[in-house]
Amino acid sequence: MTPFQLREAARILHLGGILAYPTEAVFGLGCDPLNEQSVQRLLEIKQRPMNKGLILIGADLAHVQPYMQAVDETHMRRVLDSWPGPATWLLPVAQWVPRWITGQHDSIALRLTAHPPAAALCRAFGGAIVSTSANMSKRPPARTTLQARIRCANRPDMILSADTGQLDSPTPIRDALTGRSVR
Numbered sequence: 080m081t082p083f084q085l086r087e088a089a090r091i092l093h094l095g096g097i098l099a100y101p102t103e104a105v106f107g108l109g110c111d112p113l114n115e116q117s118v119q120r121l122l123e124i125k126q127r128p129m130n131k132g133l134i135l136i137g138a139d140l141a142h143v144q145p146y147m148q149a150v151d152e153t154h155m156r157r158v159l160d161s162w163p164g165p166a167t168w169l170l171p172v173a174q175w176v177p178r179w180i181t182g183q184h185d186s187i188a189l190r191l192t193a194h195p196p197a198a199a200l201c202r203a204f205g206g207a208i209v210s211t212s213a214n215m216s217k218r219p220p221a222r223t224t225l226q227a228r229i230r231c232a233n234r235p236d237m238i239l240s241a242d243t244g245q246l247d248s249p250t251p252i253r254d255a256l257t258g259r260s261v262r
Contacts, residue, residue: 080196080241088237089203096236097121099213099227102136103165103194104246105220106213106227108235109136111204112146118179121209124234127216132182134167134252136190137207138198143189146176146207150255158255162191163198165244167252169261180209188252196241212249220249 080088088098095117098109108124110117112135122129137143140162148171150158158168172187181187190210192198201208212220213227213235221227224240252262 080199080239084239085199085203088200088239089205091236092204092208097124097234098200098208098237098239099221099224099231099235100200100239101194101196101241101243102210102250103192103197103244104249105222105243106224106238107136107197107210108213108231109200109208109210112180112207112209113177115177115179118209121211124231125211125214125216127211128182129179130183132184132188133180134188134190134210135180135207136192136197136201136210138163138192138201140191142201142207143191146173146180146187146189147171148173154255157258163193164191165193165246165250166190167250167262168255169252170255186254190250194244196239200239 092111095114099106110121167188167190169186214220214230221230253260
């Protein structure tokens, strides 16, 4: 991805657009998590119900920290030891976070990505973005730019073309308070 493409992608996110972009294992669909219309449109593209909740990714702790409540040092150490990296954690959600992000849950799924294209996108945007697989619900996720284009019926406003990471499957999701594996 070029600096121009990153600036254009950030501009699209700020204007309420939807992006497809590479993550650690698959292409993700993303938008500004605080823009309700963007999130609704993203969920329509995926044909995914809002009650399932969404993952947010950031490149820096400052991108995701506002979305979570403070947790004790022991639990937070477990999270921070895996970040940045391909680990998604369920954390207690800050009270202000809208339900269109958390769905029916009292926690929020957060990841600090180390994948260079996804991290660069978050930095260009200046904060956390939604990260859900670029596909219709219950269909195989896209692993290439072409698959993202086909599986999302050309509906994202922009597809960032770059390689996904080396993971064979989407990042594991674990509960930060219990350590329990969710995915």
